[in-house]
Amino acid sequence: MRMITYCDAINEALIQEMERDPSVFIYGIGVPDHKKIFGTTKGILEKFGPARCFDTPIAEDSMTGLALGAAINGLRPIHVHIRVDFLLLAMNQIANLISSFSYGCGGAAGAPLVIRAIVGRGWGQGFQHSKSMHGTFAKIPGLKVICPTTPEDAKGLMITAIRDNDPVLVFEHRWLYWQTGEVAKDSFTIPLGRGRVVKEGKDLTIVATSWMNVEALHAARILERHGVDVEIIDPRSIVPLDEEIIVNSVNKTGRCLVADNDWTYCGFSAEVAALVSSRCFGRLHAPVERLGFAQTPCPTVRRLENVFYPNAEKIVRRVEKMTGLAPIDLSGEVFYSHENRFKGPF
Amino acid sequence: MKHLSIELYKKMFLIRSAELQIQEIYAQDEMKTPMHMSMGEEAIVAGVVGALNAEDQVLGTYRSHALYLAKTGDTERFYAEMFGKVGGCARGKAGSMHLSALGQGLLCCSAIVASGIPVAMGAAFANKYKNNGKRVAVFFGDGAMDEGVFWETINFCGLHKLPILFICEDNGFAVHTRREKRQRFSSDHQLFENFGIKAFEENTTDPEIIYNTTRNALNHLQTTGQPCFLRFHYYRYLEHVGINEDFDAGYRDREEFLAWREKDPLRMQRQKLLGQGVSLALIEALEHEINAKVEAGIRFARQSSFPAECETYQGVFQCA
Numbered sequence: 001m002r003m004i005t006y007c008d009a010i011n012e013a014l015i016q017e018m019e020r021d022p023s024v025f026i027y028g029i030g031v032p033d034h035k036k037i038f039g040t041t042k043g044i045l046e047k048f049g050p051a052r053c054f055d056t057p058i059a060e061d062s063m064t065g066l067a068l069g070a071a072i073n074g075l076r077p078i079h080v081h082i083r084v085d086f087l088l089l090a091m092n093q094i095a096n097l098i099s100s101f102s103y104g105c106g107g108a109a110g111a112p113l114v115i116r117a118i119v120g121r122g123w124g125q126g127f128q129h130s131k132s133m134h135g136t137f138a139k140i141p142g143l144k145v146i147c148p149t150t151p152e153d154a155k156g157l158m159i160t161a162i163r164d165n166d167p168v169l170v171f172e173h174r175w176l177y178w179q180t181g182e183v184a185k186d187s188f189t190i191p192l193g194r195g196r197v198v199k200e201g202k203d204l205t206i207v208a209t210s211w212m213n214v215e216a217l218h219a220a221r222i223l224e225r226h227g228v229d230v231e232i233i234d235p236r237s238i239v240p241l242d243e244e245i246i247v248n249s250v251n252k253t254g255r256c257l258v259a260d261n262d263w264t265y266c267g268f269s270a271e272v273a274a275l276v277s278s279r280c281f282g283r284l285h286a287p288v289e290r291l292g293f294a295q296t297p298c299p300t301v302r303r304l305e306n307v308f309y310p311n312a313e314k315i316v317r318r319v320e321k322m323t324g325l326a327p328i329d330l331s332g333e334v335f336y337s338h339e340n341r342f343k344g345p346f
Numbered sequence: 347m348k349h350l351s352i353e354l355y356k357k358m359f360l361i362r363s364a365e366l367q368i369q370e371i372y373a374q375d376e377m378k379t380p381m382h383m384s385m386g387e388e389a390i391v392a393g394v395v396g397a398l399n400a401e402d403q404v405l406g407t408y409r410s411h412a413l414y415l416a417k418t419g420d421t422e423r424f425y426a427e428m429f430g431k432v433g434g435c436a437r438g439k440a441g442s443m444h445l446s447a448l449g450q451g452l453l454c455c456s457a458i459v460a461s462g463i464p465v466a467m468g469a470a471f472a473n474k475y476k477n478n479g480k481r482v483a484v485f486f487g488d489g490a491m492d493e494g495v496f497w498e499t500i501n502f503c504g505l506h507k508l509p510i511l512f513i514c515e516d517n518g519f520a521v522h523t524r525r526e527k528r529q530r531f532s533s534d535h536q537l538f539e540n541f542g543i544k545a546f547e548e549n550t551t552d553p554e555i556i557y558n559t560t561r562n563a564l565n566h567l568q569t570t571g572q573p574c575f576l577r578f579h580y581y582r583y584l585e586h587v588g589i590n591e592d593f594d595a596g597y598r599d600r601e602e603f604l605a606w607r608e609k610d611p612l613r614m615q616r617q618k619l620l621g622q623g624v625s626l627a628l629i630e631a632l633e634h635e636i637n638a639k640v641e642a643g644i645r646f647a648r649q650s651s652f653p654a655e656c657e658t659y660q661g662v663f664q665c666a
């Protein structure tokens with residue numbers, strides 16, 4: 001099969017859905033400009049014209065109201081934010097109107113809209129340009145929340161999100177944009193609420209979100225050399241959540257580490273921990289453990305950023321603790337550095 | 347008069363010199379922080395800050411190198427912050443986008459468009475409440491006027507006659523999008539008058555005109571209690587974020603830039619000084635002194651240490 005990047009997979013999903021359904025349109029700050037939202041919106045303006053692909057004033061709150069109004073009047077808007085942090089300005093529309101629209105009209109109609117928000121990280125993005133916060137949105141009833149990790153998931157889940165009759169928030173980690181993978185050329189869907197087994201294993205389950213899947217896979221390869229066979233589960237969609245895939249895995253392995261690309265406190269990792277302790281209690285050989293962002297605003301300087309973010313090394317260390325494995329010598333190990341690929345502000 | 351001209355030139359030269367150094371050494375990757383450069387706007391910041399008193403307070407955006415340097419005159423804490431060192435104004439936690447100098451009246455620089463504007467209102471509210479005579483000037487781009495919170499703040503400040511100046515540094519773009527594509531309104535004068543706010547506008551690279559306009563606004567504030575809105579046009583020399591030019595990107599023409607560079611604020615002011623009879627030797631001595639200060643700032647930053655890892659967890663709260 002064909003290999004393409006995560007970025008191109010999103011682009012392809014958007015174009016195929018806009019071809020299929022004339023009610024789909026895409027907009028947001030910088031959407032049609034020459035940078036094309038890291039390339040994800042390239043070719044769309046040229047193909048579909050400015051009525052279906054447009055820039056907006058810097059007005060996240062009202063532009064989100066536009067999405068809701070258009071959605072309840074028969075269109076399928078896709079609103080794009082180049083950072084999750086800017087999405088927060090639309091919290092009123094999202095949490096007070098969009099999330100409760102269907103419920104508030106007795107289920108008579110939904111709000112079929114998609115909000116794409118990009119997770120920034122690296123090169124000193126700091127505390128106002130790096131948030132993830134999928135857990136915060138996931139706790140609001142009425143919103144669907146997905147975090148695709150692979151190019152295939154990015155395409156299949158995006159298409160499903162656009163066709164879904166409910167509001168779907170898509171959290172895209174920008175470090176994933178350059179990952180490549182096999183993706184079918186034709187249009188296809190992946191149902192929301194179905195997780196994916198990234199790697200099978202028998203000793204310990206890592207439930208990983210977004211970028212943490214990349215780190216978990218790296219950690220798993222190291223641990224494999226030391227006799228620990230890790231299973232990795234990517235829930236892909238936070239709401240609805242595939243509880244069975246997590247429960248089945250932990251019932252098999254007896255150990256669960258949640259590696260979330262977000263703050264842990266009151267977060268998605270706590271949700272998984274609660275699920276596992278409730279449904280796998282008798283099968284657990286160790287308490288559920290969690291890794292996520294430090295409970296601080298994101299610092300700018302690299303040395304503190306490295307403390308702030310979880311990575312493969314921290315996963316290995318935590319797994320050692322959970323399994324009683326002797327500390328592995330990681331001195332020769334090269335951990336992922338984003339700058340090997342990319343340097344600079346964006 | 348001559349004294350003012352020299353002072354404004356010094357402020358502008360410090361800003362330009364500091365940013366030329368950033369351009370020079372950014373590629374060495376020691377400053378791992380996104381750079382939103384001030385190059386081109388020096389006259390605005392020098393003129394406005396020059397007209398304020400030292401006790402007056404300012405707030406800015408992610409594009410605040412100029413504001414920080416003009417308000418504080420410091421280069422050590424400035425560069426140390428860019429390098430992410432403990433000697434920086436935020437011990438490396440903030441970087442280029444969130445400079446601050448609370449003791450010298452730079453209260454906050456926010457990288458969420460328009461979000462500092464209501465904070466400036468709060469600062470002005472407190473100053474009026476305490477009747478301490480301090481004024482607040484809040485700096486933002488034309489893009490900030492797209493946001494609802496800008497107009498909400500304008501409304502409240504007009505209603506409550508708060509001691510505040512709104513300084514719009516208008517470069518005609520929000521990232522790559524021209525103002526005409528984002529805003530239908532024009533005629534600041536009428537628009538702001540309806541809110542009880544007096545509008546001023548200048549299209550100049552002469553810091554003295556900006557200084558005088560700001561003085562007029564401060565006088566107006568003093569005599570009427572009305573807040574003022576000041577729009578100053580300039581041209582952003584470099585890309586939205588980063589240290590390079592971007593005229594090959596297609597959204598704007600080099601010709602536009604060249605027309606503005608003809609009246610580059612630094613060069614114009616230097617010529618003016620020479621015309622006023624300031625000797626070349628004196629100007630060069632001033633420039634030399636400022637360049638030395640910039641170099642000292644970089645040296646300080648390089649020598650300062652990185653924060654210890656445990657600092658990640660420190661400073662979240664004041665009272666643990």
Ligand SMILES: Cc1ncc(C[n+]2csc(CCOP(=O)(O)OP(=O)(O)O)c2C)c(N)n1
Nearest residue numbers: 086409457458459487488489490519520521
């Ligand atoms: C609320 C919010 N939305 C979007 C952005 C992304 N963004 C950063 S700067 C910018 C343009 C701002 O333009 P302007 O206010 O004119 O300031 P300039 O960069 O020209 O100085 C945008 C859209 C942001 N930082 N905050």
